[in-house]
Amino acid sequence: MGTRELGLPERVPSAGELPASVTVWEVGPRDGLQNEKAIVPVEVKLEFLDRLAGAGLTTLEATSFVHPKWVPQLADAEQLLARLDRREGVRYPVLVPNEKGLNRALDAGVEHIAIFASATETFARKNLNSSLDEQFAMFEPVVTRAREAGLDVRGYLSMCFGDPWEGVVPAKQVAAAGRRLLDMGCSQLSLGDTIGVATAGQVENLIGLFGDVGTLAVHFHDTYGQALANTLAALRCGVSTVDASAGGLGGCPYAESATGNLATEDLVWMLEGLGVATGVDLDALVGASVWMAGQLGRPSPSRVVAALCPPGPRPGPGAPPPGAPEQKQS
Amino acid sequence: MGTRELGLPERVPSAGELPASVTVWEVGPRDGLQNEKAIVPVEVKLEFLDRLAGAGLTTLEATSFVHPKWVPQLADAEQLLARLDRREGVRYPVLVPNEKGLNRALDAGVEHIAIFASATETFARKNLNSSLDEQFAMFEPVVTRAREAGLDVRGYLSMCFGDPWEGVVPAKQVAAAGRRLLDMGCSQLSLGDTIGVATAGQVENLIGLFGDVGTLAVHFHDTYGQALANTLAALRCGVSTVDASAGGLGGCPYAESATGNLATEDLVWMLEGLGVATGVDLDALVGASVWMAGQLGRPSPSRVVAALCPPGPRPGPGAPPPGAPEQKQS
Numbered sequence: 119m120g121t122r123e124l125g126l127p128e129r130v131p132s133a134g135e136l137p138a139s140v141t142v143w144e145v146g147p148r149d150g151l152q153n154e155k156a157i158v159p160v161e162v163k164l165e166f167l168d169r170l171a172g173a174g175l176t177t178l179e180a181t182s183f184v185h186p187k188w189v190p191q192l193a194d195a196e197q198l199l200a201r202l203d204r205r206e207g208v209r210y211p212v213l214v215p216n217e218k219g220l221n222r223a224l225d226a227g228v229e230h231i232a233i234f235a236s237a238t239e240t241f242a243r244k245n246l247n248s249s250l251d252e253q254f255a256m257f258e259p260v261v262t263r264a265r266e267a268g269l270d271v272r273g274y275l276s277m278c279f280g281d282p283w284e285g286v287v288p289a290k291q292v293a294a295a296g297r298r299l300l301d302m303g304c305s306q307l308s309l310g311d312t313i314g315v316a317t318a319g320q321v322e323n324l325i326g327l328f329g330d331v332g333t334l335a336v337h338f339h340d341t342y343g344q345a346l347a348n349t350l351a352a353l354r355c356g357v358s359t360v361d362a363s364a365g366g367l368g369g370c371p372y373a374e375s376a377t378g379n380l381a382t383e384d385l386v387w388m389l390e391g392l393g394v395a396t397g398v399d400l401d402a403l404v405g406a407s408v409w410m411a412g413q414l415g416r417p418s419p420s421r422v423v424a425a426l427c428p429p430g431p432r433p434g435p436g437a438p439p440p441g442a443p444e445q446k447q448s
Numbered sequence: 449m450g451t452r453e454l455g456l457p458e459r460v461p462s463a464g465e466l467p468a469s470v471t472v473w474e475v476g477p478r479d480g481l482q483n484e485k486a487i488v489p490v491e492v493k494l495e496f497l498d499r500l501a502g503a504g505l506t507t508l509e510a511t512s513f514v515h516p517k518w519v520p521q522l523a524d525a526e527q528l529l530a531r532l533d534r535r536e537g538v539r540y541p542v543l544v545p546n547e548k549g550l551n552r553a554l555d556a557g558v559e560h561i562a563i564f565a566s567a568t569e570t571f572a573r574k575n576l577n578s579s580l581d582e583q584f585a586m587f588e589p590v591v592t593r594a595r596e597a598g599l600d601v602r603g604y605l606s607m608c609f610g611d612p613w614e615g616v617v618p619a620k621q622v623a624a625a626g627r628r629l630l631d632m633g634c635s636q637l638s639l640g641d642t643i644g645v646a647t648a649g650q651v652e653n654l655i656g657l658f659g660d661v662g663t664l665a666v667h668f669h670d671t672y673g674q675a676l677a678n679t680l681a682a683l684r685c686g687v688s689t690v691d692a693s694a695g696g697l698g699g700c701p702y703a704e705s706a707t708g709n710l711a712t713e714d715l716v717w718m719l720e721g722l723g724v725a726t727g728v729d730l731d732a733l734v735g736a737s738v739w740m741a742g743q744l745g746r747p748s749p750s751r752v753v754a755a756l757c758p759p760g761p762r763p764g765p766g767a768p769p770p771g772a773p774e775q776k777q778s
Contacts, residue, residue, distance in 0.1 A: 322464075
């Protein structure tokens with residue numbers, strides 16, 4: 119039965135150049151849960167984080183200090199961090215929107231924050247009520263103070279490829295905005311395709327405008343089905359940090375409010391097959407996502423999770439194995 | 449607003465070598481509908497085919513001459529072909545399982561057939577009740593007679609990467625089986641990942657075992673979310689015929705019976721973005737799939753269809769454009 123029994127693909131490296139290992143930046147507990155309708159109890163979040171760490175994920179974006187008025191789903195950030203059982207070798211970055219958020223993060227003793235900027239004027243205005251320039255002016259003291267306090271800072275850049283109001287976003291504009299985040303002290307820049315419209319050539323083109331791919335991460339949404347193909351393109355450019363959400367948390371693609379985060383399992387399946395090390399135990403990860411889906415009361419939108427753990431009653435002995443097609447020919 | 453208003457991605461060719469154009473081999477009317485629970489009236493199938501041709505697709509696998517006992521969904525093959533309004537420049541291949549099926553196809557006046565072989569012993573036995581060798585012996589006279597009658601013959605090869613009973617399928621075994629189909633007179637070989645487990649390196653490796661990529665097509669299922677990434681890998685190897693199913697017909701990934709055909713719209717979105725010509729009008733194609741989804745009474749599993757035409761009431765004036773995220777920060 120080969121590796122199929124273990125729920126893993128055959129391992130065949132790609133002929134193209136790929137990084138030897140990839141850091142999966144797990145955003146499910148933050149980007150995932152903030153986009154779920156349900157407000158999840160803090161105990162469930164804590165167990166979810168623990169299961170994800172147990173599956174071998176080493177970067178867990180744990181929560182956000184955005185004002186609870188905007189994201190009630192993560193209003194328990196302080197509580198969660200106070201009760202978090204931090205594992206050795208695991209980072210727990212938190213999202214910080216502004217100086218007030220930074221104060222809360224510092225009070226909570228976090229070591230790693232992320233800020234969330236826009237690559238377009240319109241989204242900066244819609245999301246932050248500021249212009250592009252004003253947003254950077256707002257972030258500058260956040261990053262400076264965080265760095266002075268010894269914190270590591272990641273910069274998210276959203277709307278890097280398309281913007282629902284502005285349409286196509288010029289790559290040079292995105293690269294300039296990204297450069298400002300790096301220059302102000304972000305150690306990593308996560309390029310986000312917030313509305314999921316990018317295709318592989320756009321991805322290569324934008325990454326090519328940055329000198330040092332070592333500081334880059336990619337954050338793709340699967341709204342148009344492109345997330346994994348775009349990830350493959352980014353890996354070929356040398357990017358080795360990829361954002362993903364366990365179980366595809368954060369929006370079912372069939373729901374109207376879909377955000378369609380790339381599912382960590384679908385990413386890990388590809389990386390396993392390509393022989394790119396992630397340190398993630400896929401079975402344990404699927405287990406964590408199935409458990410979380412049970413808490414949310416709906417199936418996981420991850421294709422790998424659905425394939426390995428189809429919802430509904432388990433087949434009895436003698437039933438065809440998972441993936442077995444029905445007989446089609448006479 | 450750039451091209452977003454038209455529902456198309458920005459066009460940025462990939463730095464990697466890609467074919468200038470791709471032939472989309474549309475399998476929705478056959479592979480899609482045979483895996484749907486509903487039995488669709490012949491009038492609906494005819495209108496679907498007409499809408500797909502109207503969207504610019506030039507290869508429409510129209511139906512199958514498999515015994516109606518096995519595939520009642522396509523029991524109307526003769527009726528459909530008799531009433532089909534063939535468009536100039538469009539091919540309408542049909543699936544033929546054996547000599548009886550070929551007789552029916554010849555009687556119906558088809559010009560192009562496809563046969564469906566297995567790359568593994570177990571699936572040959574399960575699907576055709578024959579060994580690997582016996583299946584080729586069975587297909588040989590089908591292909592020979594079809595060729596003598598002036599028909600073009602495509603060979604499908606299924607289970608090219610993984611098999612639910614045998615696990616990983618050795619690439620050399622697949623290449624040898626494919627070679628037999630080409631040698632017996634198939635003009636094209638479609639390499640099928642029937643259970644959707646393949647990753648990009650496996651795809652490159654298998655394609656590399658064939659001398660002439662011009663005779664190859666790829667047929668990916670999205671069961672593990674890999675279909676489009678694998679397609680990108682195949683395109684980089686020079687493959688220029690890609691099988692896909694309009695609207696992702698043939699199985700919702702969340703259903704237990706999921707087959708998860710690659711959705712034609714998701715493929716075309718990528719190819720449009722990469723500047724690879726397909727001749728397909730994406731808006732018209734989405735329209736055809738939405739119409740068909742209405743006939744089936746369930747939303748299309750295509751991500752592009754869901755993104756461009758979300759189910760539910762249309763937003764009124766002043767509503768945020770499609771893809772607009774909610775405000776997240778204070």
